[in-house]
Amino acid sequence: MNFKCTVFVLCCLVSLTQAKAPWQDKFERAMGKFLDILFEDVKPGLNDEIFRLAALVETMNATLAQTQQKLTKQILDEIEEVKENVNDMQKCTCSKRFWVFHVAVGRYTLNFEQAKQKCIDNGAKIAAPNQLQAAQARGYDQCQAGWLSDGSVRYPITMPRWGCGEGSPGVRSWGKPAKTKTYDVYCFKKPNTQSHNAFERAIDDKDTGGTCFVDRLLEKLSEALAEQQQQQTKQILDKIEEVEEKVDDIRKCTCSERYGVFHLAVGRYTLNFEQAKQICIDNGAVIATVEQLKAAQSFGFDQCSAGWLSDGSVRYPITMPRPGCGGDGPPGIKSWGNPAKTNTYDVYCFKKEKQQQ
Template identity: 35%
Template sequence: IVLNSHVSGVMNLFVVYFNGIRLLVDSPQPSVLATRGSSVTLPCHYRYEPELSAPRRTRVKWTWLPANTIATNEAFAEETKVMVAMGNRHRSYGSFKGRVRLRRSAPGDMSLVISELQLNDTGRYRCEVIDGLEDVSVTVELELRGVVFPYYAQKGRYHFNFFGAQQACLDQDGTLATFEQLLTAWEEGLDWCNAGWLADGTVQYPITVPRHGCGGENLAPGLRNYGQKQRLLHRYDAFCFSASIKGTVYYLNYPGKLNFTEASRACARDGGQIARVGQLFAAWKLKGLDRCDAGWLADGSVRYPITNPRANCGPPQPGVRSFGFPAPHMKFGVYCYQ
């Protein structure tokens, strides 16, 4: 018999009965919020009731369903192995090799510790405890602190198919945003009237102020959803997600303005590289970068970050201001990263 409960949004508890013994697996945190580059612990504990007098050969398996996986009936089968352990023996897999371990702070503690968190580590993790033919599992969602930003091609609006959007976000130090990430951004005030790809293959856009041309004035604020689109043929913009950065984004103090080529070289001479769009957004959102000077970025766009709106620095709301993609010979400052 297998039972499970979710108590007040605080704990997942799963139970299996066999031979008069109860095997219980729980996680006190159904979701965990972490920072890119840091270490995080995904809690998982098991115990037997009544308590056993002799230890059993219990095996633990951690698996992962990436946040960008499209939910289908086969989603469970798409889970990727992260770590398997029995006693003192353990093995980690794939991109998690060398980055994961079991905490084992107390008997039954099979919490997973992941170090050097990466953008693509987000998703649903499953802790499965196996005793002979019986197994019980619990899931923990891992989310990263970060920022969603709309992104369009240098050629203009609606030029990315799904795969182009994926690559564009990757090039700008990001990944395609998930629905949950876009929803959070909308709740925080993101309003953007151009439709963009999300990680699940849907096309959506966030509206906080309903208006003509953005779903209509009479439609309530929310995410406008075009649903699943043909990934190769249909073309839209992208909503990218970038998380905190290890290095620093800064406006290069330079005696004069620079064209795009000169800007790239100036950052290199300063010991860094020209910043990418995702890095600038992350520095603005997560580190409070505020500079009222337009500067080149790696994709050939010109932008500047404002956390404290003021006169002559754009609209009255905080944000990353964009000049689009000026001709490369035009002169601006530059944002570097190192």
């Protein structure tokens, strides 16, 4: 059986895994009747395919459930870790962890000597590279380049974004420029008990550009999680769209590949009864019976075009009623009666497919 057939049968199996409704009993009876009109040598292969697809559906459902559980646990673990860190930071233990803070006077106005003095004025000293590295490892994020004690200019990034450390997290370096050039500065101070409150005021002082960075870090992390969820949602929607496209393809006259009934037309409603029979013969088939069209419809064949059948009636199969095609009524075979055989319509032909090797 071809791929489109496999997708169609898979859809049928998924629908049958739900709680049975009255129409599903009718569907199963129609399926049994359809199997009875197939070649005897086709039945075993089709049954094997159905059982194989049923096992595949079960495996896919189990895999999907495991993936969802794993992803949910991963996100919840990350959120829990963030909450713990944020609670710690909001108590201002951030200063106790690494004692590094950013100081600026305007934007990039301090040469190296002025930077060192600015830290002294704040009761601290200019930070060393390893001190800034330790602060970054604990979550410090600041998108401003500042002097360090070795004459280098760097800044710490924990959440890379456009214009601020694109790439992986870490301490970004601008090298060792001339000490007359101007930047901001990173200071370091581990306060004693007496100076602790003064230090906390210093790192929260907006005039110095210092910050405990908690709110900014939490905001960036929330944005990252939201972006991750959007990407996962897009992947799921893309998969759904892909399946819908395959279903549409199946409905567009791949029917002949599944159950032997197919629609033929020359223009729109141009064939009288005798011409309809002949065009089926020309296509290596015969004009379909009412029973064959019903079996095809029960398997999902949907064609909004009236066509001749072997008993001289004019009908068309509908699985998805819509305005102008079955209206608000139930799915089924819609009939235009038995018109004069000189009238012109399309035609439904039938050809048993050979078992594929």
